[in-house]
Amino acid sequence: MTKNNIDEVLLIGLPNSGKSSLVNALSRKKVSIIGSTPNTTRDKVSTTIKRNDKVFNISDLPGYLEDPDELNEKFQNKLKAYLNDAKLIMFVIDVHTTNYSGLDKIHSLLQKNINKEQKVITVFNKCENFKKFELNTELYKYIYDSDYYVSSIHKLGTEELMEALTKRISSNTDSIKNTYKSIAIIGKPNSGKSTLFNKLLNEERAIVSNISGTTRDKLEETIQFDSDSYNIIDTAGVPRKKQKNQIDRYASSLAVGQLENSVIAFLVVDAKQGINFEDMRLISECIENKVTPILIMNKWDLLKEEEKLFINKNIASLLKKYSWLKILRISALNGKGVKNLNTVIYELQKQLSTRITTHELNILFREIWTKKPPHPFRGRRAKLKYVTQYDVYPPSFSFILSGRVPINYQNFIDNRLRDTYNFDNICLNIKFKN
Structure with a gap:
């Protein structure tokens, strides 16, 4: 399993500067969750954009916090690595902001970590009722190679910005396949979805925490199983239907919505908890959407032998109707059994592509x-x-x-x-x- 690499455009800025809505406007799809609450985005959210003959990944980062909490601190510790990997960086600034100390910290971070080959463009957002000559002089020092003035919500100036991006991108559509099949990673919160996602990519791509509901956004990367490339998508945990938090409820609906665009789903279950009603509901959602589920019993190494026997009997009883369903028993944390996914995906690929006259x-x-x-x-x-x-x-x-x-x-x-x-x-x- 290897990750495909194409040029990346990285967005950085303060919370509520409009980075997520800008990614959605440029990609012409709902990639990032948008909310008025600061730091709705909790992880690096990426999508692939194809425009004319150019192709690149555009990535939305959580807003940079001067006093981060536990989750944001985990993310901000990875910022330098993200900056080093990017071909182009967009410094997104709310044109009406007065938080100069926060901007100074990002400015300092960029100056210390970008190299001569990287370009930084400054994008002033929320400019729907704003003229360029009205720019506060305090913001001039944050302008790098070039500056653009947009309103991502109203999609003003975004086409001009997209043209500028494609001129600076070197990767073209000849370097990748035109279409990838998608694999969605779904399951209840804290079942180990993000740990599996990271293990498949061989990098700490998703933030992993004991806090339930850490992942909110759809995290997407392209990886290769043998000779076939797939978009693999880490989704928010799908909790019980009674979800009080509006953002988490929306994130859960997006997770289930990913099934419509996927051919395979990794349904990750915490083996210590076993299969319950919510897992069975997700299996039904997969089959209703004609998506092939693979039941992944994670944390299998933590079970005693008698527990394994009990869980296996429970699985056989609950899944009698779906006796064809593939089951893997793994430990995403230490990687035990994860390599078996290569063989399973290869076999499923052959079955899914079968044609009969x-x-x-x-x-x-x-x-x-x-x-x-x-x-x-x-x-x-x-x-x-x-x-x-x-x-x-x-x-x-x-x-x-x-x-x-x-x-x-x-x-x-x-x-x-x-x-x-x-x-x-x-x-x-x-x-x-x-």
Whole structure:
């Protein structure tokens, strides 16, 4: 498992300077969570932007605090490394700010840590009712190679800024594949999602803490499993439905929303706690979205032998309906079992990309329909007109019928597809049409 590297544009600034809304405006999608509460963003949030023939990562950092709490201090300790990795740095300043001591600290940090090859551009934000000549003279000293005046909320000046960015970027679309499949890491808070994310990347990318709900934002990186590249996404923990904090509730909804854009989901469970209702709900969400879940029992090394036996029996009982689901038992902290994901992803990739000809499918299922037809549904037995596969990721099949078939026969068809074509561990998309 290796991380793909392309040019990175890094945003730094004080809390509530509008960095998150600027990333959303430039990327034209909701990447960062926006809130009026300072430091809504808790980690480095990245997304890939493709514009014309250029491609780069744009990364939003939490606002720089003069007196950071435990989580922000963990993040700020990694700032120097983030600055060193960036191709281009955007110093984002609220044009109306008077917090010069905070700006001075960022200014000093940049001067000490940027090299001659790096460029810093200053972006004055919230300029919807502002003219350049009105700029407070106290802010002139924070202008580096060039300065831009934007309103990220109203998307004023953002296209001009984007043009300036693409001119300074060297990585082009030829250096990467056009599209990547996505893998979402989901699970309850403190199950070890971010620890697994870091282990897969071989770096401390996500902040890890015992504080429940540390991760709020969607953290995204591109990594390679063997010869295939994937966007891997660390999401906020999905707690019980009664979530009081509005930002955490929104973060949870974004986490579940990631399933719509993913082909595989790593469902991380704290093995000490076992599987409960919330985990089963997430499995159902995956299957409803036709996403293949991999159940990852994390912290397995902390269990005693009798606990392992009990958990395994519990898993077998709860997942009887989803007996095809792949289960891995790992320790994300020490890396035990994590390498097995390479083999699993490779096998799932083969299954998810399988195509079967219409001719072959019709020979198989006409014979099945003749030997073991469905029971009549409301007095009428459905006849098979034809069956076809219309998509992959996951393999998707359409059965055109002259009537309706009972649920038990739909399950029978699902099982025959799995047995015949070795769809051992993936979610299938099967539609029955009258």
